Amino acid sequence: MTVTHTNTELISVGLKSNRGRARARRSAYGLVLPGLVGLFVSFILPLFVMVRMSLNANGSGGQLIETFTFDSYGAALSDSFYWKVIGNTLLLGFVCGTAAVVLAYPIALFLTRTSSRWKGALMALAIAPLLTSAVARTFGWMALxxxxxxxxxxxxxxxxxxxxxxxxNNFLGTAIALVEILMPYAILAMISGFGRINASLEEAAGSLGASRAQVFFRVTLPLSLPGVFTGFLLVFVLAVSSFVTPKLLGGGRVFILATEVYSEATQTLNWPLASALSVILLVVFGAIVAVYQRLIKRFEG
Incomplete structure (x- = not known):
């Protein structure tokens, strides 16, 4: 009798536990659902529309012909001009990402390590440029x-x-302006990454006779590389997708994918080609993110 009663209690406890886990899962799904709906409406659905548009054909006078063809991709990938545009896009992203990371690294490391009572104010000062529109800052650089x-x-x-x-009105001016505009993003990304550096490892290296330079290059820098890669990736993605600064400060002489998408969509009214170039830009994003993931796994593993 006692055994039967005990088994009944265990079954009751198990059922309650299962019901509790089911409620927790439903609550989790309920919290995630609004975000998933927003993601579907704002990104996935427009992405499908863009891909479908890229498979249409462009008629005379900008007439859109609904069909299923890869002619727009063929036109983009067979034209040396668009290959140059892709190269300019990657070069701009690499130059801006590298320069922003190099300039932001000491600032981010200082803000991570400092114990000054002004740390909050300095942090706000470092990201204060984000309070100003990129358009306004671009016009400022045009004046400078x-x-x-x-x-x-x-x-x-x-x-x-x-x-x-x-x-x-050239690549140099565009790169200079974008580095200044995007550097706060690199600072924020690296600060979040540098917070995981264990200071005791640096102290241990110093106690074993390593100089400050040796501690930095053998301990601090390798441990901070994940944060550096994150900052580079963020600036790279924002640079290659930028439109206002290359359009205004480039003076019509800097051709990247974002400016060409705009030109094809609004001037030549070739929406399928504009969509195809957008898909190519998205593929470039995906390739860079894949490389980033491999690097992060290598250095964190």
Missing amino acids: LGDQGVVNEALLGAGMISAPLRLS
């Missing part, structure tokens, strides 16, 4: 880097140059 801008006027006035330097 123009042929009659502040930089050239200062250099001419000091007698350091005899003619204005070409700092705008």
Whole structure:
């Protein structure tokens, strides 16, 4: 009798536990569902529409012909101009990502390590540029880097140059502006990554006779690489997808995928080709993210 009663209690406890886990799963699904719906409506559905649009054909006068063809991809991948555009896009992302990470690294490391009472204010100051529109900052850089801008006027006035330097309406000016605009993102990404560095490892290396340079290059830098890669990836993705700065500061001379998508969609009215270029840009994103994942697994493993 006692055994039967005990078994009944165990079964009752098991049923309650199962019901509790079921309720927890339903609660989790309920919390996740709004986000999934938002993701589907704002990203997945437009992505399907874009891919379907890329498989249509473009008629005369911008007429859209609904069909199923890869002609737009063939036109993009068989044209040397678009290969140059893809190369410019990757180069701009790599240059901006590398420069932003190099410039942001000491700032992020300092903000992570400092115990100053002004740490919060310094953190806010580092990301304060994000409070200003990228359009406004781009116009600011146009005023600074123009042929009659502040930089050239200062250099001419000091007698350091005899003619204005070409700092705008080209790739160089676009890269300079994007590095400044996107550097706060690199700082935030690296700060989050540097917080996982164990300071006791650096202290142990120093106690064993390693110099500060040796501690940095053999301990600090390798441990901070995941954060560096995250910062590089974020700046790279934002740089290759940027439109306003290359369009304004490039002066129509900097051709990247984002500007060409805009031109094909609004000027030549070739929506299938614009969609195909967008898909190619998305594939570039995916390839870079895949490389990033492999690097992260290698350095964290």
